[in-house]
Amino acid sequence: MNPSSGRQALAVYLNPAEIVVAEAPATVTTVLGSCVAVTLFSPRTRIGSICHAVLPSGLGPEPGKFADQAIRYMIDYFHEQQIDTDELVAKVFGGADMFPQMRGSRNQGTIGAQNIRASLAALEQAGINPAVVEVGGQQGRKLVFFSDTGDVYIKRVRKDQMRMAEEMLNTRGNNKKFDALSRNLQGKGSAGRGE
Incomplete structure (x- = not known):
């Protein structure tokens, strides 16, 4: 149950390079290090x-792998649903400095910093000003996103805890349930995940 809305929500674990678009209530959990998570929410439609x-x-081929491509993919989905970008509430998380700079990339900064810049640039290009930007630092983040309210809960995760947090979340089998539901509901407009 989503505590914010009181509606039954499907539990989903979001893996790296994935996108979840939920028309029905979903509680999406993910763990970020240098990766970024961007949420988009339509208060009018609760998508x-x-x-x-x-x-x-x-x-x-995976639209969720690259920040700029993932954001365009999500915005395109909302446009297909007749939801304009000025209706969307955006939030950006992650981009921690988990890895030292790669040789020859000093001018670009860490992968985390590059992910942050690309995400903010893609949102700016679409004319979306993020309501929340909680990025950078030296620690990872565990996020819980409530798709039908746009709420996001964050817990900081030390670098040495990252692997354990990912394994605990990923072994719950939530994606099998979501994959089955997604296949059953495709074409019915209830839930969907990026291709």
Whole structure:
């Protein structure tokens, strides 16, 4: 049950390079280090989406892998639902400095910093000013996103706790339940996940 809305919510674990778009209530949990999560929420329709982007920019078969591509994918989905960008509430999380700078990338900064810049630039290009920007630092974050309210709860996670947090969340089997529901509801407009 989503404590904010009182409605029954499906529990989903969001893996790296994935996107969840939920028309029905979903509680989406993910763990971020240098990756970024961007949430988009329409208060009018109560549709929410979240991505877990691994790299700053690019094009690939997985629309959730690159921050700029993931944000465009989510915005396109909302446009298909007749939801304009000025209706969307955006929030940006993550981008911690978990890894030292790669050789030859000093000018660009860490992967976390690059992910933050790419996310904010993609939102700015779409004309969306994020309501929350909780990024950077040296610690990871565990996020819980309530798709039908847009609420996000954050817990800081030390670098040495990251692997354990990911394993605990990923072994719950939530995605199997979500994958089955997503397949059953495709075309019915109840829930969906990025391709």
